[in-house]
Amino acid sequence: MDLDFSPEDETFREEVRTFLNDKLPPRLANKVRTGQRLSKEDMEEWHAILHERGWLANHWPEEWGGTGWSVMQRFIFELETAIAHAPRVVPFGTSMLAPVLIKYGSEEQCRHYLPRILDGTDWWCQGYSEPGAGSDLASLKTQAVREGDHYIVNGQKTWTTLGQHADWIFCLVRTSNEGKRQEGISFLLIDMKTPGIEVRPIKLLDGDAEVNEVFFTDVKVPVENLVGEENKGWTYAKYLLTYERTNIAGVGASIAMFERLKEVANTTYRNGKPLSEDPLYAARLAKLEIDLENMKTTNLRVLDAAGAGHAPVAESSMLKIRGTEIRQEMNDLMRRAAGRYAQPFIDEALDEGYNGEPVGPEWAAPVAGQYFNNRKLSIFGGSNEVQREIITKAVLEL
Template sequence: MDLNYTAEDAAFRDTVRAFLDANLPAQLQQKVRRHLRLSKDDIVRWHRIVAGQGWAAPGWPVEYGGTGWNAVQRHIWEDECARAGTPPILPFGINMVAPVIMAFGNDAQKAYYLPRILSCEDWWCQGYSEPGAGSDLASLKTTAERDGDVYVVNGQKTWTTLGQHADMIFCLVRTDGGVRKQEGISFLLIDMRTPGITVRPIIMLDEDHEVNEVFFDNVRVPVQNLVGQENRGWTYAKYLLGHERTGIAAVGRSRRELLLLKELAMARPKHGKPLLDDPLFAAKVATLEIELMALEMTVLRVIAGEDKGPGPQASMLKVRGSEIQQQLTELMLEAAGPQGLPFDPAYLHGAAAHSAAGDDAAAPLAAYYFNYRKTSIYGGSNEIQKNIITQMILGL
């Protein structure tokens, strides 16, 4: 594909920038750029602003409320949102369960769920990982037994991101324990308000409540909430993970963070000169920037072929994207030096106008670094992704 922007692409970029300049609330922008923590209201507020413009689901078909944008336009949109510092449009509904419903759901499921996802009326979370079934997801133990017109679900999910806010969860459940483990899994849509569901917080290294354990104790789920066919959930799960891994690359966000890294390195002297003038540190930054440029080209190639559905190339994006994000946080802390050591939860949550350490740019960096240790694990660990690449791309 031609990677040079056409006049039409440039005009589209100007349209996007004008929208963001006019509609992105300054309070949300500053939270994102300063690495402060976003509330549920912050994320929903931005989603609904974008949905009001009709741009909340750039990758969806037009008949379901998508934009009709081509691959380059979708890339420009993501890139400009990252440049501006917008809150994320959460992927669990828009980019993960919605494509599965479109591809494998029935007409009633599409008619009911897709508009609610598009408007953010429903906040979704993901019920995949379990204790003992993370990278080896097919070993999951949560069961769903048919009882007339309902499934009775029992088991536990873990690392459930933002499940404390969720209205709905899409779950992999075992509906047949007598067959090969990949063949006995089904894909259920479960209302989080159903009796028998308990959400228990997991507090992470950065002291944030981002992930959870979710317990199911005789939870009764209508059979009509089964997506596709019973015991075919593994196929749907792999399809969803391809969409998730493509998004994990997060090129636009890394480009914004690279600019911040350079600003930090210019503002902090070493031996009387900016750290960025140090040849060793400058080489690290240059190497990372080259890797990011290469990743962007790969993302564009993968997105251009998405009419065939995401393939094993998504694993390449996941591996390199997550590694680059982690390297960025490492270099930021190196640039901040001792100023990156203090941990100030009040400032991170917006309860204090300025950090107690007196350096607002550096204060969130330790928490940011700790949080991004997870990127090489979620969405399928990088070790598993390398196995997929070896088997499906290299044929080994």
């Protein structure tokens, strides 16, 4: 056994670091590091920089613009970009729609949509959840009825992240009410400019509106926008559950955040000494660090097995659960560190160019909001309870 990266992987890591050093705009890194809001332009800027280097869709097949990287190289890339505080690549086009198109879409669809994802022409959003279909996704009701060359779509999607910026939405829609619920679902691509679509922001508990409701009223969608076969959409949606989830633990993001947490603990004083020397706080911090170190190795073991051809279904679920728990615990420790200065709620302080005096410690403004916002981590992408169901079925075979 040996936990070191191979010399080739170390060389690759240097290449990534050099790239980040040269190309990651310090302005963006600082916004990510300090928890300021990212604008659409910020996200597009980083998207374009990665695209220029050919690393945006690094997990795609090379023929479509991928890199041919190994799972370990992809992990290293995620790790290093997160540690450098690069913005996260908006995943909806590159990581969620594209793999489905490549696997199940037509050649024509791939030729049309994939280059537009790469160059940023189309901003995609995801139309999966509905008000009555959360963890029980197969109960979705948004209906698509075939009329000649079109589907007529009626219904409502919700929790559509960054839908306010989107040009297109990929949707799971009901095309049949016969047989099993899962067998009447289709995967449809819909232009957000089509008449009959309305996007309404949902304000979340932290005051931000990153998610939306999307309403469909008699929306006409050309039949060529169907991906794969009618009524096979559930298979395509499930495919994403096994695709590219080896980095689901967010180890890089957690390492970056832990470094910041340690800085805060060392420079924040309580009862005359740094928080890092308070025995109870230090114990919380140490438990978190040990859990994170363990998870990093667990993640590498999963990657190692994936590299050898083992599809990590249950393992991905374990990584999702523990990865999100660790991040939530970090958010909790950050807000504790702020003491009462977690409370002041100055919305503008989270925007770029805010010149006001900080209230309390300069890092304190976003921490409570981040804590509240990241309660989502254990809910989305299959709630942690759904992940336990997957582990139950897949490894425990109960």
